[in-house]
Amino acid sequence: MKKNNLIKGMILCLLTVISWGVMFPIATVILKTMDPFYFTAIRYGVADIIFLIILYGLEGRKSFQLEGKGLKLFIFGTLGFAGYSFLTFGGQKIIGTSGAVQASIMMALMPLLTIIVNTFIKKTKPQMFTLIIMCFALTGVLLVITKGDINNLLAVRTNLIGDTLIFIGTICWVFYTIGGTTTFNSWSPIRYTSLSCTMGVISIVALTLIGTQAKLIAPPLLNITLLNFWRLAYVAFIAGVMAVVCWNYGNKILTPINGSLFMNIVPVTTFVVSIMQGTHFKTVELIGALITICSLVANNVYIRSMKKTD
Structure with missing residues (x-):
């Protein structure tokens, strides 16, 4: 691998994980006044349009053909975009301020x-x-x-519910990722991302409308949406479109096994931004994050060594 390509790949992956790390604290602010369903609908509704434009520009009209894989694409798209976002941001909203860190830790575990x-x-x-x-x-x-203190998990029911939702949401994204590397491995990353996002948006909009009709959720007021305009723009364009495109191409240069190492920066970034927002963490929380990050780094190094042996 040429040095210039190596540096380019590292920069692309670094931009991605930092933008994702910043996303969770920003989402915490948005979720104080906006339902996770409408938040997700706005985020991916905007992002999907950009994805499709990029796909058309790079691969043309033929790349929009589903090749008989429409149902599978719908399932994976629903899991990855509707399932992950609804459950993760829903859990984050339930937990409150510390939900941002917990969601970022789960993301690093992917x-x-x-x-x-x-x-x-x-x-x-x-x-x-x-x-x-x-x-x-x-x-x-x-x-x-x-x-x-394990009693914190058992005593506060909302924490347990929130953490469970985030964990299930993370598993949804894992299945989405596996779908891209197995069922759709012949497709380019941007094609799988764009078309699966479109399918996910269909589910997101449908579930949001059903929830609204059943009066389980309510659309945000216009002034609330405008108040969060720049935050929504960030999660849609920066943490959504830019991050995914950079991640796809960064991993193409570095390979997924090397790219996954950068995921450990996500919770670090979230911790830093949360502290800047005024959130206070106990020493044990920082130690816990350090243990998790070091464990993930160790596993990545082990896998790399096994690959070299093979």
């Missing part, structure tokens, strides 16, 4: 969770080292979630 899910799908025995690392990583997550 590469490890993908290995575990793939183990069940392909019915292969995971490496013992990976299982040990998983235990360490989850221990770190528990320290962050419970602030060092």
